[in-house]
Amino acid sequence: MIDTAIVIGIIRILFVCIIITAAYIISTRNLLSVVSVYALQSLTLVAIAISLFSLEGSIVLLEIALVTFFSKVIIIPYFIATIQEKIRIKRDIEFHYLNPTSSLLLSMVLMLVIYMALSKIVPETPAHNSLFLFGAVLGISLMLMGMMVTFSRKRAITKVLGFLSMENGVLLFGMFVTELPFIIEFLIIIDLIILVILTAVLSVGIDSTLEDYHKRLHQFHLLKDSEEN
């Protein structure tokens, strides 16, 4: 096996990667690149899961890595990219409440706050060592950063990406705090896919005009029906 210290080092690097991707999602105006960065973020998560597996040896982590790879790195980004093509929106330049700079600053502050809160709550758990605590803090921070995206961006499609990024945060948190049974993780992913599809369809309605939407709705009809059943 690989040396623990090296793995921990790798994980730390991956943490930095995640923060960078999250920051990019918050601040960029280019929609297409947001999707790819999201895919990158998910990929980082996969990498973290594999690294953790090498550290702990729990098979669940490997399964999670696999499912995450297929769903979040391939299917969902692909789907959103298609939707983006349909509604022909390339950029999302309007910001609400927070501009990129202040959201970055705010997320720094939040990370501190979360660190302080979590370090008070978690000491009783085995995840006491700094790596795990940091992972948990990062997970929740990622959630909040994703949330910032959801309310500071105008376009519905960007909001969806913010939401997805939040979900990544939950996954991260879950991986570092405890080991959930695989079945639960799997169900969550399923849920996520349905949710993304629906919100994406709806965001077509919001981001395009209504007439367009009616037309598009008919195109998606079959697709949606099959999801239900």
Next chain:
Amino acid sequence: MILISFVLVSVVSLVLIAVTRNHRHMNTVCIMQALIFAALAVYLALTQHVPVFSFLVGSQYFFIDHFGLFEVLIATVIFTCAATYARGYVEGLLESGELEKGSLKLFYAAWTLLLLLIVFAFFSDNFALFWIFAELTTVISAMLIAILAARENIDAAFKYIFIASISMLFAFVGFIFLFEISRVSLGTGTLNWTVLMQYADRFPTGMLIASFVLVFIGFAAKSGIFPFHTWLPEAHAKAPSAVSAILSGVLLNVGIYGIIRMYAIVHQTIAFTTLAPMITVFGLLTVGISAISMLPQKNLKKLVAFSSVENMGIMLVGLAISTPVALFWVLFQIVAHSLTKASMFFSAGILHRQYRNRFSSDAPDDIRDIFRLQPFAAWIIILSGLAIIGMPPFPLFFSEFFIMLQLGAASLWVLGIMLLLLFIASVGLGYFVLTTFTQMSEPDTGSDIEPYLTPASMKVPIIFLIGLLLIIGIFLPSHGMEYLNQIVMELKF
């Protein structure tokens, strides 16, 4: 076995809906499904010795206890009524072109599925499972809201999904915490409510508080607690009325159900002394914001929606009192609120058909000559309005009264504020009814509005609900009371 029969019935219903093209047939299927569900629930309640464990997936995932069955009973009753109501209502939507013919199948399929999901949510023993079902109900009900395909509806559905799902993610984090807690305390991690309840007193308080707070965020959003309630007035106002009734009468219960379950665990430890004030604050703010927002409200369905928020706040405050009696009446309030709210939304739907203002559900209701055009709906709204502000002999009177009584023993200040807020809420409702229902059109222009002929299928459920309310309120059936007591015992209050 029972659960499988639930699934079977739903699958059959879905197939039937997929096969037929006729609206009436689809509707009949839905009514039948709800009726069979109700029959099954009643059968369970009467014959089985609840709590029932271990079937379908083993004891881990599903179970049936008094609380779950209680919620399922409410849900099936509301669904039966709503499905019956939808027969006439959806017909009207189709005629006026608000609902496209093509979406009909989707509508009923989603409807069928929603009922199944809700039943499963209430029967899940595992919190994660419950979380997933709750999430799915959000998705499906959002579809039911968006089905009218008007921009506002999509907007409302979108808000609903976003706020609920984002908050539910926090709830999930809370469950991860809970899992970790159980793993630390019991050796093996579990999210099974029954197990957690059994060993709850061993749990470390700090983590438990964290876990509860996060879970609370999620289910607060689901049940419309301030400040996560914002989606609710819009979604409820814009959904088709049959759906609004379900949203308000059943789906809000999912949220409050989760909170109560979680609180029952917390209640076993010292942690609840920290959490009760927090919940009280949220409850008060919820009641306050909704009650005050009701005052200048000019849109009936929005008003009714705000009143739902208010009722959720009352339940929360009742829960925070943490006494068995208070919990008992919170449960009572859940039934009473569901039935009352459903009948209100049904009648609001009749008015909506009469004074079609489809493109401006934000605009003030242009209700005129209501007693000439829709005396039935008007009276029902007045009656259920009286019911919702807690007038005897309607059951909400008793629940609110006893919750206030318990509150008085806990804190006089909170009681004072609560009473004031309840007063404001009732004034809001009364003011609306008095100002809009007394509007008359000018003598020569009023005559060209034709009264909307309400089909019997829309009236029957309303009469049924009001009758049920009166029966509950006047007789306070002792079996029901006993049943609620069982729940309280099960929740170990």
Next chain:
Amino acid sequence: MILILFIIAIFVLLAGTIFPLITASLDRKFIRTTSLSFIIVSSILLGIFSFINLISGESVLFTVYQPIKLFSLSFEIDRLSSFFLLLTSIVSACVAIYFTEYIEHMDGNSRRNLLCSSTCLFILAMVLVIASANTLSFFLFWELMAASSFLLVTYEYTREETKKAGIFYFIMTQLSSLFVLLGIIILFVITNSFAFLHLATSSVPLVTIAFLALFTGFSIKAGIIPFHKWLPYAHPASPSPISALMSGVMLKVAVYGLVRFLLDVFTPDVSWGVLILIAGTVSAVLGIIYALKEHDVKMMLAYSSIENIGVIFIGIGLSIIFTASNLPLLATISLLGALFHSLNHAIFKSLLFLTAGSVVSATNTRDIEHMGGLAHRMPVTSAFFFVGAVSIAALPPLNGFASELLIFIAFFTSVAVVNPLFKVLLFISIALFALTSALSASCFVKAFGSIFLAMPRSPESTDAHEVPSAMLIGPGILAAACILLGVFALQIFTVVGFAVPLPDMLFVSILLVGMAVFTYLVLYFTASHEVRVSETWGCGLLSQKASAEYSGHGFSEPLDVIFSAIYRTRIKNERKFFDQKSCLFKEGSGEIRLLKVFEEYLYHPIAKYSMKGARFVARFQNGCLDTYLLYVFVAVIALIIFLGWFA
């Protein structure tokens, strides 16, 4: 055994409630008559029951059912309850008799069935409030009473003024319930029971809060100033028989509540008595002063109800002060005075409302300036109204005087109170009380004079006719009751078993009649019998015009001027100019109107600011998803900080 009467009466009322609902769509007279005759039957039964109970003084207790441990629906009828039940039954029987005919002249077709039904329900609720044996049943039926009376007030919902009245009434009723509820809950917290348990102490702040809450609640319902504003709106808006019921009985139910709680639950502190006394005095004086200014007959009666409730409260307040000062005899006298005045007010006020209703339906106006001369056209009604007016003006030998006399006697003897500070208070109070009763005489001279005397001042009132006999029987019974209760006041008290220092009004009445007969006889034998009918002298005018008569406004003008400090007016000038420097006058308007002090300085500002606040809060819901998410975000962060703090 006797209880069966009560139970039958309740079921008859219930039948009266349900029967017209079943046949709601049929617009038939017999439905309404049946429903109303149910009221009459049950009132008679109740009347017999409560009369026997009142005389025997036994208390009847029975529980109907007990669905849950804490709550039992039980009734206890002791003397106090029987007294108020008697009051209710007398008034409702007469009102129902009157209503059978009145309702046929109303608009609303089959909606009138509903009116009958809610009237039954209203009476039922009031009866049950009075009979309730615990605070929870009390509150339950209190709410039922509120709801049913609300339906009655808003019956003519299409009229603009009814809408306003409805809103006022709704809000004030809810507020009243709120306070009563608060009081009941606090009592429960103290005693852990819903029964009317006696509390030995009054020094605990919680008890005082409970009292204050209950007092406020009952005051609102009874129309004590400054919570009175719903009364002058609700009474004119509702049909006259309903006003009679509300003013006659419902206000008394509030009085009953107050008395019940004061007697059975609290050990009143002397300061409570002072509070009640002051509230009563202020209401009495201001009520009648406002009544003087009114020229809407029903509004005037409503204000006069405020005055009379004030008088009742004065009696209650005195009783508490005396109890606390250890003067039990005086306390009994003043409490009896208050209770007797409740009964009397119930009778003469409903009499006045019913006859006013006849007048209004005959002339189609409520403005007394448009009436006049009705004494010739409606002789029987005018006679009944006259009896009511004499009663309410507290003139001997009618009943209004008897009860006010009791309170006066209590007052006059009250100087025995030890505390000098209270003495001063009592003196001020007695002076104002005297002013009140003198002003009410003036007010009803004006009312009777403007409505019935001199010449008609509008074509409607010229063409007015006497009302049908059913509309005379009801008031007739009440008028008889006014006379009997006044003349036999002392005897009645003796029968019931109270020795009160009342003069023997029977003797005085005999003397009065005797003197009148004596005078008549003397004149018959000494004076000329010539009688001539000739035009009123009008400074040389050949024929008299109605417009030259002294109007109601004119009549109260001197008092208006004297009390001008209370009748604040507002002068409004609006001017428009052609140019900006206000030189060239374009047009303008000016008006002087009566300032409704409480409405404009208390009610409207509260309403305005709460609406403003509500709109501000409602902006919270701005329809933008981003904002909503921001709320969630902020809440989450707040909760995380909370976690860091507490966990």
Next chain:
Amino acid sequence: MNLDFFIYLVINTLVVVTISPLFVSLTKKVKAKTQGRQGPPIFQTYFILIKLLKKEVIYSPNSSRIMRVTPFVTMAALLVAALFVPLVYLPEPQGGIGNIILFLYLIALARFFMALAGLDAGSSFGGMGSSREMSISAIIEPTTIIVFAALAFVFKTLNIFDMFASTAANGLLETPTLILIAISLFIIIIVETSRIPVDNPETHLELTMIHEGMILEQSGRNLALLELSAAVKMTILMALLINLIVPFGLTTTLTLAGILIALVAFVVKGSILAGLIGLFESSMAKKRFFQLPSLFAMAFFFSTLIIIMAVFS
């Protein structure tokens, strides 16, 4: 009703009816004298009454039964009120006769009817009279009640009979407070009997009249009754004052001599008081109507002061 009381009833009624016109004339006479006029003969009021009895009664076509019953009711009420104030003979009180509040309200009853009668004919003068009469009576009421309450307090009884019995037993002033109360009572007499400065009984000028305006439409025997009842009212109020302050002569035993002495004593005392009233009236100017409240306020203040002094000392 025992015999004593019945005899009292007869005596008192007869005395009050026969004597009261005399006092009215006396006042007028005194006023005339002080104004340097001759004045009417002392029995002028009797002549007027007799003359009126002989005349026909005229009713307005607008007037109702109120107009017709008012003179009788007024007279009856005042005669019963007169029973409350023993003039010459003081028996045991019976059946609440003598209650000071009832006394006040019997007077109010008479006034109520008169005011209605004033409105009945539809003449604007009658209406004005009624309006002013009722207004004045309303605002003097607090003073009256305070004074009566003070009496009740001083004598520890509500019954005028008992008060008289108490003063008659002492023969002289019972307490010095009484003299202060007497001043207030005097003011009440002035107001209640419609005298200057409140009202001017001499004129029929519409701007000044109050009481007279009210009975302007009355004629014949009805007018006679009303005039007589006004005189009776004045007499009983005077008697109240007299028998409280200078009760000597008032007999408590039923003997012819005692009654005769009492009668003479009363006539003398009454004449003096009537003269005093006349003098008072002559020394005053009629006040403007809307200045009356301030006058009454002074009276009220004065009475309250007295009472506070009496009660607290």
